[in-house]
Amino acid sequence: MLGLKLFHTTKSGMIEVKPRLAQMEADVQSLVEAHMETLLGVTFLASEYVIDCTDGGRIDSLGLDENGAPVVVEYKRGTSVGVINQGLYYMAWLMAHKDAFRNLVRNRLGASAASQVLWSAPRLICVAGDFTRYDAHAVREHRRNIDLVRYRYFGNDHIGLETVASVTGQPTAIKRAHRGGAGLPSTRKRDGAMTELVEAVDEVLLGIGDGVTRVQRKQYVAYQRLRNFACVCPPQHTKLLVHLKADPKEVDLVPGFTRDVTGLGHHGTGDLEVQLRTERDLDRARDVFRASYAAA
Known part of the structure; x- marks a missing residue:
């Protein structure tokens, strides 16, 4: 996205729409939370969720993705500094406090959604103005589902999102020697x-x-x-x-x-x-x- 140029067509010619960062981190968070399903494919559950532990903390956003997996979303206005480790800390808390998350889902989406939470695939989405090459490398070292998403505002009416890195903590390859193995729909005794x-x-x-x-x-x-x-x-x-x-x-x-x-x-x-x-x-x-x- 940093190499992308956006132009607005007018009767007199073309005007470049310059990319910019948000004035405040809260501006990005508010916009994403208001349109989380459209932007990220995630149903919004809670903002600034206070976690109950010795060190404390607030999860920027909590949600549930299209497959029922819990999602932690963390934001940074500019270059990501510590956002990945912060998000991983919150994911660890989430996995250790499943009942608290189930109650949140039950209160917002009902008992059926709460009973079908996909605990095998929790996700961390980091939204920031930019990421370093070290960030992209770091996420590949973790056995978690992590997405690094870069944002830019264009003028007053447009926002762009670019996935910088997307890593899954699950195997992403199937060996043909293991037919009908994990990750595929069950074939049982199909031909x-x-x-x-x-x-x-x-x-x-x-x-x-x-x-x-x-x-x-x-x-x-x-x-x-x-x-x-x-x-x-x-x-x-x-x-x-x-x-x-x-x-x-x-x-x-x-x-x-x-x-x-x-x-x-x-x-x-x-x-x-x-x-x-x-x-x-x-x-x-x-x-x-x-x-x-x-x-x-």
């Missing part, structure tokens, strides 16, 4: 062709771009950047369903291959359903997979 298709889809989605994280849920497997861009359901007898964030209205729908499921009940997130039966279908779906990745 070999369907097993091969499931593995091929997993490989394509993990390799589609930088910072892809796989999150295992009982009903689906999510592939995410900051937000989910694909959700793969357990394979049916003859097909595999993938739900994408790409806008169905911008896709030429093909009966038996792509379907608009807006308003229809289904597992995972995304309103564009892709039905895969063979690896040829997977090849046909690559462009819409990339569009969904870009949309997330």
Whole structure:
């Protein structure tokens, strides 16, 4: 983003819109909290959450992502100084005080959401004016799900977010020797062709771009950047369903291959359903997979 230039078109020509930092850290926090679902794919739960421990402290923001995973969000106006270690400290507290977080979710979102919190994949999102190369290296040394997000204001009406680094604490590769292993929808005793298709889809989605994280849920497997861009359901007898964030209205729908499921009940997130039966279908779906990745 630091190399990105934004211009405003006027009748007399082009005017560059200069990027800038927020005047105060609280300005960034207030804006993100007010639009957290749109910006980060996270449902906002609490601001300045006071933790009960010897050293004390306040978590800038708490939330729940699309897959039900707890999210700690920390902010810095300028270059990140200590924000990663601070966030990891709060994540450790969170994992040691699950009942407190469940109560917060129950009070805000109801008992059903509280009972389905995904404790295996807690996340830390750090939003700052900038990060150093040492920050990007440091997150790769931690066995946690951490996203470093750089922000910039452009004029008075625009804000840009750029993912500088995204690291998962879970394995991000599947060895074909372990068919139907962890991280894939259960194939049980499905035929070999369907097993091969499931593995091929997993490989394509993990390799589609930088910072892809796989999150295992009982009903689906999510592939995410900051937000989910694909959700793969357990394979049916003859097909595999993938739900994408790409806008169905911008896709030429093909009966038996792509379907608009807006308003229809289904597992995972995304309103564009892709039905895969063979690896040829997977090849046909690559462009819409990339569009969904870009949309997330």
